[in-house]
Amino acid sequence: MSESTRISCTVTDGVADVRLNRPDKLNALDPEMFRALVDTGLRLNDDPGVRAVVLSGEGRGFCAGLDFAAMAKFSEGSNTRDLTADQPIGPAKARGQQAAYVWNHLRVPVIAALHGVSYGGGLQIALGADIRLTAADARMSVMEIKWGIVPDMTGTQLLPELVGRDVAKELTFTGRVVSGEQAAQLGLATRVEQDPHAAALALAAEIAGKSPEAVRESKRLLDMAGRVDLATGFDAEQDSIGQLFGTPNQVEAVTANMEKRDPVFTDPA
Structure with missing residues (x-):
């Protein structure tokens, strides 16, 4: 490219x-x-x-x-x-x-x-x-x-x-x-x-070996720190965690950890 x-x-x-x-x-x-x-x-x-x-x-x-x-x-x-x-x-x-x-x-x-x-x-x-x-x-x-x-x-x-x-x-x-x-x-x-x-x-x-959605959400939340009030930031945390739980990559992260193997993540749509 x-x-x-x-x-x-x-x-x-x-x-x-x-x-x-x-x-x-x-x-x-x-x-x-x-x-x-x-x-x-x-x-x-x-x-x-x-x-x-x-x-x-x-x-x-x-x-x-x-x-x-x-x-x-x-x-x-x-x-x-x-x-x-x-x-x-x-x-x-x-x-x-x-x-x-x-x-x-x-x-x-x-x-x-x-x-x-x-x-x-x-x-x-x-x-x-x-x-x-x-x-x-x-x-x-x-x-x-x-x-x-x-x-x-x-x-x-x-x-x-x-x-x-x-x-x-x-x-x-x-x-x-x-x-x-x-x-x-x-x-x-x-x-x-x-x-x-x-x-x-x-x-x-x-x-790049970590769950891509979790990395993206982490960046978004950290970039909000100091730029929004705490209530907004705390609400954003809860929204993100709710969106991530149960997704294929989040399940793969847990499964790979339990099976003691490297995770295989798929790219976000």
């Missing part, structure tokens, strides 16, 4: 391996990359055979952020459709926001594997993932302040959830670069791995 020259995507045993594929430009974001990210995410969301996603970058880094040279040429007369979203993805209306939020929007877990640089828009795309595995020497920055602008790809809303409001402000106001080790300490990354991509694929395979 491949969406464009900007993104490569293969699906194996329920795991989608998605790679930003512009290594000569450190996977910098241009209109085609924005469009490819959104299109790839939406297609994966519609694929019932996908149970987990790994998001990474080819070459020397994850993503260096906005390609200012390409965007300058674009603004001089290219087709504005490339930056205009056809329809909202949840609350995300702008194409740049959708390129990051589409990974949060996916019903299945998304694991970002970070190495080299994740700057500006590149970091915001990583924030859209559910889990971030990073190399110790990776470098991350909320870089927009350097250019006199603000993070406008969902970063101002998602970053405080991870690191706290005060740390999010400090990183955004200064644009300071943090290492992968520091990112893990701050909560910007989940943990440090020697080989983030290999670790992400292994984790995705483990998740």
Whole structure:
């Protein structure tokens, strides 16, 4: 499965391996990359055979952020459709926001594997993932302040959830670069791995071996936390558990555990 020259995507045993594929430009974001990210995410969301996603970058880094040279040429007369979203993805209306939020929007877990640089828009795309595995020497920055602008790809809303409001402000106001080790300490990354991509694929395979409906519902419920009141969240838990009990995959999970064998789950309709 491949969406464009900007993104490569293969699906194996329920795991989608998605790679930003512009290594000569450190996977910098241009209109085609924005469009490819959104299109790839939406297609994966519609694929019932996908149970987990790994998001990474080819070459020397994850993503260096906005390609200012390409965007300058674009603004001089290219087709504005490339930056205009056809329809909202949840609350995300702008194409740049959708390129990051589409990974949060996916019903299945998304694991970002970070190495080299994740700057500006590149970091915001990583924030859209559910889990971030990073190399110790990776470098991350909320870089927009350097250019006199603000993070406008969902970063101002998602970053405080991870690191706290005060740390999010400090990183955004200064644009300071943090290492992968520091990112893990701050909560910007989940943990440090020697080989983030290999670790992400292994984790995705483990998740893909669990009941797909239970994983999807777990992601949905956890994403509600802190965004809805407790009564709404508690009610959602009870609705989910009621819907899962007695389904074929839930019965298979119990049966496989009792028989001490690996479960064999079917993909959701």
